[in-house]
Every structure is written in structure tokens, then in C-alpha cells.
Amino acid sequence: MQVILRSDVEKLGLKGEVVDVKRGFARNYLLPRKLAEVATPGRVAEIERIEADRARHEARSSEQAAEIAATLGKTVLRFEVKSGPTGALFGSVTPTDIAEELWRTRKIRVDRRKIDVDAIKRIGRFSIPVHVFEGVTAEVKTLVVPEGGELPPEEELLALEAEERAEAEAAEAAHEAALRATEAAMAEEELPVAVDDGLEPGGSIEENGAARPEDEV
Secondary structure (H helix, E strand, C coil): CEEEECCCECCCECCCCEEECCHHHHHHHHCCCCCEEECCHHHHHHHHHHHHHHHCCCCCCHHHHHHHHHHHHCCEEEEEECECCCCEEEEEECHHHHHHHHHHHHCCCCCHHHECCCCEEECEEEEEEEEEECCEEEEEEEEEEECCCCCCCHHHHHHHHHHHHHHHHHHHHHHHHHHHHHHHHHHHHCCCCCCCCCCCCCCCCCCCCCCCHHHCC
16 A cells, blocks of 8 residues: 655655555554555645655755855754653654755755754754765754743753653663563562472482382282
8 A cells, every 4th residue: 555654754754755555554553643644646746746846946066056055054943842851852853854944944955865864852952964965065053942942051951961861771770670570570480389298308218218129028
């Protein structure tokens, strides 16, 4: 079954791509979560038309690339996102988000695969390398800001990140301790049960009065 991705899906594809998936995976996961839509001929043609229109704005020479890079170097992108108390995002800012924001604000079309960053999962100030053309790269300043607020100073951001890391390490240690305790309990339950054979401690069968071959008539 073919679907059009409406968001980046890890290990599957990027937003706007047409991908083949199992029908059950589409119906039970992608479609209900609005991560994809059915790839009808009309929607596929519409997406191809949009991509072709945007492609005309890509750099086609080193001179054009230099101009685009100069514009990108003066650009500051801003994303307001929901985040937790330690600055972790409820979601992420992906290369697709950055490419779409560049198009929205600058009408510059950049291939998402040429934006050299993994998904951003924390608030902060970032400098994102963008490969505009062969041998031409620009750095795009990007601010990932808590929704309805502003970014704290860099020192506070580092402290928040350290706090989150410590919490994650503590949770991992607690999880491993719980696993070890469970394994120990299971091992104890599987210990063999001692059988009372009537022998005195340290005694052999003969010493404890058991019949010997020579005693038999």
C-alpha cells in the first residue's frame, strides 16, 4: 500500500515522500496518528507539482549558491515548541521543519537531506550547517524556544541539560537494579527442593542401615 508521509517518520521516510508500507501498518498506526495519508493519484500529482515549483529556487551554479549562502548566513530561524522543565521538547525540530521554515520565510528551497542535523530535542541556540551546492555550505542560526517564553542564558541551558542527563542516568540505574532484583527472585524460585532420604548428615546408605548385598538371604 502506498501512502504519503505527512511528517518525518524514523526509518521510513521524510514528509511528503511516497512510500510503500503494509496495509495493516498504515491502517493501525500511520493513518490514525495522521502521520500519513493514502497516496491517491491526485495528491501525488499535487505534491510533485509543488516540489517542481520549489526546485526552481534551488542553486544551479556556484554563483547562485554563493548568493543563497550569504542570505542563509544572515538568517535566524525561530521555533516555539512545548518543552518540559529541563528543556526537553515534547516532540522535535527536524530537518524537514528547518527546510519548510526556510521556504516560508526566505523562499529558499533546500534539500532536507542536505541539512546536517539530527532531530533537535532540546531548547537552545543552534548553528545548523546547510549544504547549498557542491563546495558551498552555510550556517543557519536556529533558536528553539519554549512556547510562550524566551531562551534562558547559555549557562542555565547547560545546567538544565546536565539535570536532565542526571535524571536519565538515575532512572536507568533504577531500572537495571529492578531487573537484577527480578532475576534474583526468579533464580531463587527455581532452586531445587531438597528431598528427605532418611540419611543422617554425612552418612552413606550402608552406614545408615540400608540393606547390603551380603545381608540378603
